[in-house]
Amino acid sequence: MAPLKILICGGGIAGPALAFWLARSGHHVVIVERHPALRATGAQVDLREQGIDMVKKMGLDETFRSKLVDETGFALVDSEGRIRATVLANRSGRGAQSFTSEYEIMRGDVVRILYDETKDAENVEYVFGKTVESFEQDGDNVVARFSDGSSDRFDILVGADGQGSRIRRAILPPNTPEPYRRLGIYIAYWFIPRTAEDTILRRTYLAPGGRMVFRRSHNPTETQVYFFLRDDNPEFQSIPRASVEKQKEFWAEKFKDAGWQMNRFIEGMKTTENFYCQEVVQVITDTWSKGRVVLLGDAAHCASPFSGMGTTGALIGAYVLAGEIVQNPDNIPKAFANYDKKLRPFVDTIQNIRTEMFQLGMPKSWWGIKIFYFVAWLLCLLRIPTLVAMFSKGERGGWKIPDYPELKPAR
Template sequence: MAPLKILICGSGIAGPATAFWLTRIGCRVTVIEKATEHRHSGQQIDIRGVGVTAMRRMGIEAAVRACLVSEQGTLLVDTTGRRRAFFPVLATGTGDQSITSEFEIMRGDLSRIMYDATKDTTIYRHGVTVKSLEQQQQPQPGNDESGGGVHVVFSDGVQDTFDLVVGCDGMHSATRKLLLGPDAPDAFHGSGAAIAWATVPAEPADTNHFTWCLAPGRRVLGSRMDRPDCLRAYFVASIAGLPADHPLRATLRGGSPAAQRRAWADYFRDAGWHSARFARDIVASPLADDWHACEMGLVKMDAWSRGRVVLLGDAAWCPSPAGWGTSAALAGAYVLAGEMARHCGLGRVGDEPRREGIAAALLAYETALRPFVTKIQNASNTSGNFLPSSRLAISAIELVVSWVRTLRLDRILARLAIGGGIGWELPEYPELGTAEAEEM
């Protein structure tokens, strides 16, 4: 009997991670990506908690450590640049993390590691999207050849049928829209806060800290430095109270990058700290061509699958802005493959794949992972109004944060909120095997 044939939409982090595990248990996997080539780009991300466990089970820890960003910790400054609190990185090796993770890495570097780990066993097709999905007749009991696949029409006219389609194409997933139908409400729920980032020229006084500055008007500035020749500038703003035609909101969806950059520069120019510099550079510097802006929010769905189409990562549960996106994607890929192995008889020499087990595998995947996703989404369930508006409120927050650090309460809070456990442990699937001791 032929191996299970699986299509994965999206080649960021979740897609290749899913391909890694599914090919390991004998599936024939194709990954499609709308970009015309594999993009090893993006800003700084982290791996924490169960994501560290999943990474180690993939056997890529050595490759990840070779690319880590040397960030010393998180620094809070006021609008004059005065230091208010500093939280050092917790390099424990256990998955317990401070705001700055032990495993800080540029998204492009992790993407390249994931691609290198899968390119020899996975078919990658670039410049292609899914035009339509058609669920076929479900298999009859005792006859797993009787149907149940998904007929896919691609944007280039090619048609094919797959046993399973996995949407790993981000918080505004096109796969999710095809799955739910054109009349279904959008599963993405905006928080009323937006974030933007771009690369700007470095200056001699810049440091390799994750530096944040709260500014009046519900605005936040940030910076990170992963290499000495440039700085990554971050902007967070509440958009909940802005009129629909305000440039910051009007350009957020559909506006050109140049128009977005001008709007954000105008909005942040007087925020203090490095705001004038950042506003100038995101408009004038060619380094800022990597500009990205989006509204933060959550993807909430009653179910992550229908028939033989399933969602994973931000497409299914985007937990912005809690910072768990990468780790949840790595965990989700491992759990999905583990349940597929368990219910479809995959990964065992001599066994034939049981296609009739896919439905049970998808249900078990969601049952196992949903408690974790609920926890990280609850940690992210805030609105843009959580950002302080007045100088008095900002001063109060700065005082509280400085006392948290002085009394060393940050380590306790890290364990309770953004640390390693969050009350959920990654299941073990002996069917998958692990490569924790291997090096790429």
């Protein structure tokens, strides 16, 4: 078979991870990214279970380790900043990760690693400031029409364009409801200057009204702040689409009386240039492909930040999709059907989030918070979280990564 010409819409993590494998298999890959430059920004992410194995399979373990954030674990603190419970990262080499993974890393560093691994390949091309406006397909090709007015013909179009995917919207049947499972939680995060008290032990604080705050540091000069709000008011769904100024006003108003270091956090939010706000959702759809168009990563199966498996899911999905394309280059529908069949059990596992845990972990009342703090203190005193991590399986759901002998990294 002649090499396939593959268009990937989205230059985040999933798209370049797919290019990593396809380029090494001799196929030609074009990645279009709507941002004018590499979007190597974002908050702290992590790798867990199968994601750690995947990085090793890619031959990138040492590269990832060189960029890891040194976070020793997390501490639950009260309104005075006093530590009430602590759970350290599981660095034993056995079992699953704890609340803090051994592989904590900034999203931007993951994006840069994958970009650096693919940008100089002769058969990979990155195009920034451009996206797919529409496409048409027949049994043999996909014709993509781009935002700059140009068009081109490809063998495959991959939608790796995030949870709000336009490619997904185009392949779903008409009048299909939005494929979102709304969790009733909103997140905002930003960077502020680091101070001496901002250690490498992440702090977590709970306030009444379903409010939670993270403070964590990733380099000598910056600290990340996360605000979480549990509220199922449908009017809040418009907040992530409002102007950044309006978003900041919303979060400042909601957290101004929360206690702990709110004045510092909110003042830092006003001037930060690295601010992001989102509604926490999962993408759940039975349709991952249509003809020669296929979805990847969050566009297909966003698991939400609370799963802890978003980055892992992107890397695993890219590997499985690449493996099926390389094994079935002359039968793309079969490749996509196999991709769905093999990956969906894993996706079902990482999307299996018990929403009642949000009610327990983000209480509305002071009494609920006091009870949570007491239970957390008792569990940590008995070392229950540490023991659970050490004796749990290192694979989510027991799902094992398929073996594709044809996919071999260069190193």
